[in-house]
Amino acid sequence: MDSDRRSLYFRLFNEIGIIAQLSRAMMDARLPDGLITPHFSVLNHLIRVADGRTPLELARAFQVPKTTMTHTLAGLEARGFVAIKPNPEDGRSKCVWLTEAGRRFRDSAIAALDPDMTTLSRLVDGEKVERLIGPLTEIRQILDAQRDPKKPSRDA
Amino acid sequence: MDSDRRSLYFRLFNEIGIIAQLSRAMMDARLPDGLITPHFSVLNHLIRVADGRTPLELARAFQVPKTTMTHTLAGLEARGFVAIKPNPEDGRSKCVWLTEAGRRFRDSAIAALDPDMTTLSRLVDGEKVERLIGPLTEIRQILDAQRDPKKPSRDA
């Protein structure tokens, strides 16, 4: 592979890595206590996508190792933001349910993030963001498909 | 801020976060020993951008806290991939220089990553990537500028 082509992809991943770091730092700064972006993201996912997901489904959705999701969920459960119950369809598995406190926390977190998001929406054209999401989703899916299918969660 | 607009930015950051995680996992899997993507990225930066940077400059370049960069550099120094010397222009500061071993390691890491990158270049159109980098760089710069200028490294 020639050097120019290679550095193109490195630059892409570098920019994306930095944006991920900056956006996460921005959100972390608005979240209380020991709660950080992954906690909020999981709550948000449970509301936006579907309640009652299994830990493994959540790990896949965020592309983190199972053990990382176990840890994140333990933090949410300790604060009473989710309830983790046995999966009635599979004795090995669990289901993660939002609690009322979890919903309230998610709403208050969004409120806390709102000023930053509003500022951002003034600085970054929404249509430009929409045009980005398509290709980014495509790249995400390709990267996802590249992983060893035997390892759906990277450490299984 | 209305909910649609808000979820647009959340989706952007979510996709970017997942791609960052996947690309990092992909690279980590090809790096030896205890070396991970940040180690490689720093070496790559020293070659591509400029040798002899200070730790703080590197922390800013990657938008990580100073302490994180200290830790990353310690790992590189322990393996003899960089030499950290006093900054002749500032007694508080240091300068990070690549060693020959560092260059060799960077080259071998690139060689190890090459198959993945080649696969990627077949699956993701290079021109599409080029069209992404501009807007992403812009967003990165805006996010960067949004941070409190008093805290150039998030924990200063």
Next chain:
DNA sequence: ACTAAATAGTGCGATATCGTATTAATATCA
């Protein structure tokens, strides 16, 4: 020159992230 404020790097403790190995339950199949 002297003092006060700012800056560069790091020690330290807390938490996050990850890989490996383990346990329990389920699925496969002879």
Next chain:
DNA sequence: TGATATTAATACGATATCGCACTATTTAGT
């Protein structure tokens, strides 16, 4: 049905990441 492989979750240990606080040095202001 019984043996084997697969799967979901977690315990555990190692390292990464981060914020806070501290030291040494430099810079600014008088």
